[in-house]
Structure formats: C-alpha cells, structure tokens
Amino acid sequence: MKKIFTSFFLIISLLSFTYSINVYQNIYNFNHISVKNNINYLSSEYFKGRLAGTTENYEVTAFIKTEFQKLDLIPFNGDYYDPFDVNYPNRLDENPYLKIIDKKGALVKQYKYGIDYKEEMLNFKKNHLDFSSKDSIKQSENVIQVTKGTDSFIFFTPSDNKLSFRSSFVNSNPQVQSMYIMLTKEALKDISKNISKGYKVSCFIPFDIRSTTINNVVGYIKGKNASAAPIIVSAHFDHVGSDLSGTVYNGALDNASGISFMLEFSKYIKSLGIPERTIMFIGFNAEEFGCLGSEHFAQKYASLLKGAKVYNFDMIGSSSVPLSIMGGKSDNDKTVFLRSVMSTCINEKVDYNFIFEDSSDHEAFRKNNIDALSFCDSDMSRIHTPEDKINFIDNEAIDRCFKVASKEVIKNAFGSNPMLLHYKDIMIFSGIGIVLFSVLYLINAKKNL
Template sequence: MLKKLSYILLVVLCTLISFSFQIYVSTSSFDANSVKRYIEYLSSDTLKGRLAGTIENDLTAIYLKNEFEKINLKPYKDSYFQKFDTVYPYKTKDRPYLTITDSQGFLVKEYKYGVDYKEDLLNFKKNNLSFTKKDKLLWSNEHLQIQKDNNNFLFYTPESDKLNFRSSFINSSPFSMYIMTTKNTITELKSYLKEDYTINCFIPFETKKISLNNVTAYIEGKDASAPPIILSAHFDHIGSDLAGNVYTGALDNASGTAFLLELSKYVQSLGKPERNILFVGFNAEEFGCLGSKAFVDEYKHSIKGSKVINFDMIGSNKPVPLYIMGGSKDTEKTALIKETSEICSKNKVTFNYLFEDASDHEYFRKQGIDAITLSDSDTSRIHTPSDKSEFISSDSIERCFNVVSKSIIKYGFKDNWLLIYYREVFWTSLIGIIIFLGVNKKTT
C-alpha cells in the first residue's frame, strides 16, 4: 500500500513538473530594466514632451502601435487607433514679450522670458493683451487679474517663486491666458500700473482643432462576450516651453506607458485568458482625461462590467507607498479597491488610498465601471523639466508588477494558482522527484 501511494505521489510530481515546466519556458519574465529602457526613449528629448497635437505625440502613438504589433496583440475593433477630436495649444513662431510702455507708446522696460515671467499651459483662448489701471483689475500680493473684452487674464506668482512648473492644458478653464511671474516682477507691474503705464503681454500659443488617437490592442479570450479586463496608461505629456526646455515626463507618464508595454509581453505569454484583455494607451490625459473619456463614450456598452487597472506614475525613487486611486465617490470598501488592497496586504506591499478624479479611471467610474489607478503619487518633480528617467526606481516598478500580476491572473485566468506559483511548483516537484528516486534506489 505504501509503495502504491509513493508511486501515486511520483505521478503527481511528474504531472506538476510537466505543467509548471511548460509555463516556465513559455512565460516571458517581467523585466524592470526593459521598462526603464522604454522610459528612457519615451522621455527622451527626441519626443519633446509628447504634447497632444504635436508630431512627437503622433510618433509616440505610432511607436506604441508598433510595439503592440511586435507582441502580437490584435487591433481592438479592427484598429490600433481610436480617433477623437479636441483643441490643443499650438506653438507659433513668434517671440513672447512682457513689456512696459509709456503714454506715448515708448518702451520703458522689457522683462526676460523664463527669468521674470513665463506662460502657464492652462489656456490660450487669447494670447495677448494690453492694459492700464483704467481696466478692471483685481489684485493681491501674489496675483493680478484683468477683465477685458469679455476675457479674464491671470498673472500669478507660483510656489517658491519658481517658473519651472507647467500645468495641464484645460481649455474649459475660466481664464483666457495664465502668466507666471516672480514676486519681484508682479510687484513692479503693480507699481507701473499706479503710474499710468501700459502693460503689454504676448505668448505665442493659440488653440487649434486637432484629431488625436488613443492606441488600442487586445489579447483574445476564450469568451469574447464576457466583460474584458482593461489595462491602460496615458502616453501624452506637456511638451516644451518657448525657451526649448523639454518637460520629458519620465515618471508622468512614460513610466506607466512603459510598464504597460512590458506587462503586455508578460500577459501574452501566459496563454489564452478566459476573457479579452485590452491594452490601451490613452492620449490627452493632460487635457483633462479626454482620451479615456472618448474611449468610454464610444465603447461603454462593450466594456460594461469590465475591470480597469490604469497605471500613472509607476517607478518613483522616493520612499512612497503604492497608491490605490479610486474615484472621488469611492471608499476603501469599493469592490476593486478592496480586492487590490487585499492583494497588497497578502504580498506585504506598502500601500495607501487616494480618492480623486485625477487620472484615467475617472470616466470609467462615472459610468459605473470598476476602475482604479495604481500610482506612486510622487509629485516632487512632475510637470517640471526635472522629471527624468534617471530618477526611476526598478524596485517601485517590480512592486507594482507584484500586485497587478496577481490581479490579472485573478480576473483573467480564474485565479489559476499554477500561473502564480509555477516556479515554486517546478523546483519543489523536481526536488521531490530527486528525493523519491534517491530513496527508491536505496531500497532496491
């Protein structure tokens, strides 16, 4: 009887080693260094900050499409591109200026771009104005608001008196143009206004209509009618300023895009999932999550019941937790948030919560679709020229993968434990077989 049980054990071990070995050799290992190489390219000066509407943004979209093709992902709804229309800030070839002129129109002073003042990207419904104390003005120590010709303009001093931060472009913003100035500059402007001088400002950006593309691909599942899993990241950023400084956006969000590309290789290698798994590169997140809104608006009936995991700022080298970000009306008990937090706890991943409509999960949640964003939420360098690939950490990338890989197997592969523990199963089975053969040899 004991001999019979031992041979049954051997058969089980051989079966396990066979299945685990197949997974071992077919599964593509997730490589954090590969993610970093993707980040280095996506955040290089070559792509000039990937501002939606620019040639460099188009090149980024084509790059993602080509990478998805290399990985053998299929085009979603027969196309790798999903088009939508919006407006974007178009940079003209003119020169910016902020000047003071007297009552005769003679130049009194010209301020230096990038030193005394600089545009904020927020809006360009108008890109020039001239005003005096006779116009409608509202001011405080750190800002000057002008109402003129049915437009509102804002001059303001940013935090720490630095002009290197650049906001997202939000065309629905209430002001027609935003200008950052140093404290000294805004104080001088107010003094000149009191003396009846004219202030003139021009920023060579204007809004133009444009068609943009999301990049969409998928792995076909066994049940194509089931709600898909959606894995996503936005690939756009905020471009470059008028002095040629590139806002490379390594953490925000070349990191999430690079993570998505490497993750797609891993998921593709796992075999056919139970349901479709979509990989989406969203555009115009920096314009108010317009790409994800367009995606949800067009496909909301096809994706109802989906699980959405979005990646935004993955790879901080600061000691920050992994944030599980839900919508503003979510709580710790919201289903997908609770399930993700349990995975974090089980795998000893330090995490925290954010409940904000501040990334591409927003419009999914507004349609009642389960969606979260995983983020390191390190804002120390974002939207400045200092957000570079040299500050990306492999450990943070691995941490996110440790969580999301479990979620993908849970939702896409019916929690197949062998996909999670195939390495452990392979080596345990191999050692068990060796021990069995050794013991059996001694007894014969």
C-alpha cells in the first residue's frame, strides 16, 4: 500500500514538475532593462518631446505599430491605426517677443525669452497681444489679467519663480483664457511699472493652432470566449514637445515609461498562451491635450467595451513614492475593481496608495461606467520640466508594477490560472516532491526485496 501511495505522488510530482518547467521555458521573461532602453529611445532629443500633431509624434506612432507587428498582434478593425482629429499648436518660423513701447512708439525694453518670460500652452488660442493702461486690466502681486473683447490674457509669476514648467495644451474650452505668459517676479513688477507710465506692452508667441488627424495604435490577442468583454492594457505616448528656444521636454517618466512598460508587458502576456478574454493593447495619443485619444476610443467603441476592464500605465519608474492605484473621481477605496489590485499589492508586499482623479486615460472609461484604473508612480518633482529624463527612472519601480499588474491580468484574462500564477512555486515544490518520493520509493522497494 505504501508503495502505491508513494508511486502515485511521485507521478503527480513528475507531471507537475514537467508542466511547470514547460510553462517556465515558454513564458517571456519581463525585463526592466528592455523597458529602460525604450524609455531612453522615446524620450531622446530626436523625438523633440513627442507633441501630438508633429512629425516626431507620427514617428513614435509608427514605432509602436512596428512593435505590435513584430509580436503578431492582430490589427484592430483591420488596421493598427485608430484615427481621430485634433487641434495642435504649430511652431511658426518667427521669433517670440515681449517688449515695452513708449507713447512715441520707441522701444523702451525687450525682455529675454526663457530668462524673463515664457509661454504656457494651457488653452493657447491667441498668439499676439498689445495692451496699455487704456485696456481692461486687473492686477495683483503675481498676476496681470488683460481683457480684450471676448479674449482674456494672463501674465503670472509661478509659485517657485521658475519658468521651467510646461503645461498640457488644451484649447477646447472657450470660456477660459486665450493665452498665458509666465514671468519672473522681477519682469512682472517691471511690466506693471511701465503700464502705470502709460506705455504699451506687446507680446508675440510664434505658434498658431492647426487641425490634423493623428492616431492611437491598437492591436489585440483574440480570446477563447468571443462574447466576453475585452481586457485593455494601455498607455499614452505623447508629451508636451519643446519650447521656442529648442529646449526639449523629454517626458521620460511622463510617459515614455508607461508606453515602454506596456510594450514589454505585451511580450510577456503574449507568451502566456491564448487568454479566456480578448486582450487589447492600446497606445493612446493626445493625452496631454486632455485625454483626447482615450476619449475618442471609449466613446466610439462604447458598445464593444461594455464590461471591459482597463489597466492603464502612466508614469512607471519612480520608487521614491508608493505605487498608486488611480481610479476616477467617482471611485473610492471600496470600488471592487480597485480593491482587487489593493489585495494583490498586499499579497506581494508592495507599498501602495489610492488616488481618485480624472487625470489620465482611465477617465473616459470610468465616465462610460467601464472598470478602469491607472497604475502610476505619482512623483511630480520633475514632471513637465526638462529634468524628466531617463537617469531618474528606477528599475525596482518598474519591477514593482509588473509584479502587481501581471497578477491582475492573469486573474481577469486567464481565469486565475494557478499554473500561470504559481508556476515557479509549483516547480520548486514538485522538484522537492520528486526527490522525497523517489527516496521513499527506493526505501519501500528495498524492504520488499
């Protein structure tokens, strides 16, 4: 009887070990070095900050498409590109200026771009302004607001008195300002003094607003259950471009990191085999224009996406902060989808927190009542400045996110397949079982001689 018992468990251990070895050999080894290599490439000076509408943004779109093709992802609707229209700020071949002109039309002073003043792209609509004390002006210590007809212009000093921050470009709201100009405290004080003398202020920022068609990039792995709602794995790849002096806002953390993580993650997921549910991989464009790419996709395909689950990656690579589970404004720490991720963080001993903001590409899905979240290392210390570079990206933070996200995708796309979740543990314990039951089998065999 002991011999039968030992033989049975030895066979089970051998089968488990063989199967787990096979799984181990076939699963792609997610590599943070590959992630960092892509971050380095996409945040390089060559791509000039990946502003939507620019040639460089189109080149990044083509790069992501090529990566999807290499992986044999199926093109969505017969084409990897999902087009939509946007307005974008087009750089003109002219020089900026901010100057003071006296009552006789003579130049009193010309301020230095990047030293005294710099444009902010938030809600940029108009590129030129002349004003004096004869116009409608409101002044405070750090702000000068000028109203000209239906347009409002804001000159302001940032709280840190630095001109390095560059906002997202959003020009869809007609009720807010038409142009923002950042000024140092000294420049704002000087301009205020010259206004009081009756002098004219003249400002020109050489951008104009143009319309164009840009693309999200979408590929997928077909699941076994065609009627099941898909899993979406996504990240945006655009950033805020470069300023008028040619300073590039590289956007390594925001969000070359997220799209690079997604590309490496797709290789891992593809190696797991055929999922129960279709898995869509999406590179979203124009997130920095107000999440326009994800809004377009969520609205256009709302019926297809009913019941979907969205895992978005936005800023992955800073270990100086916890891994944030970012839900929408309507979510809270009781939201079931978010609590599943929280549970995985606890089990994997990952430091985490919750953020509830409509500030990334999960927003449009939540507004359409679709389960969605963004994984985010919410380190704001260098975001939207020229300091957001590859040398601040941390390997441990990349691996931390993978540890959690991989478990969640297996749960929802592969039916919590225990072999996929625990193949390493199964391989170890079944290996120990083979040794143990082999010894017991030999002992019993000798006794029976």
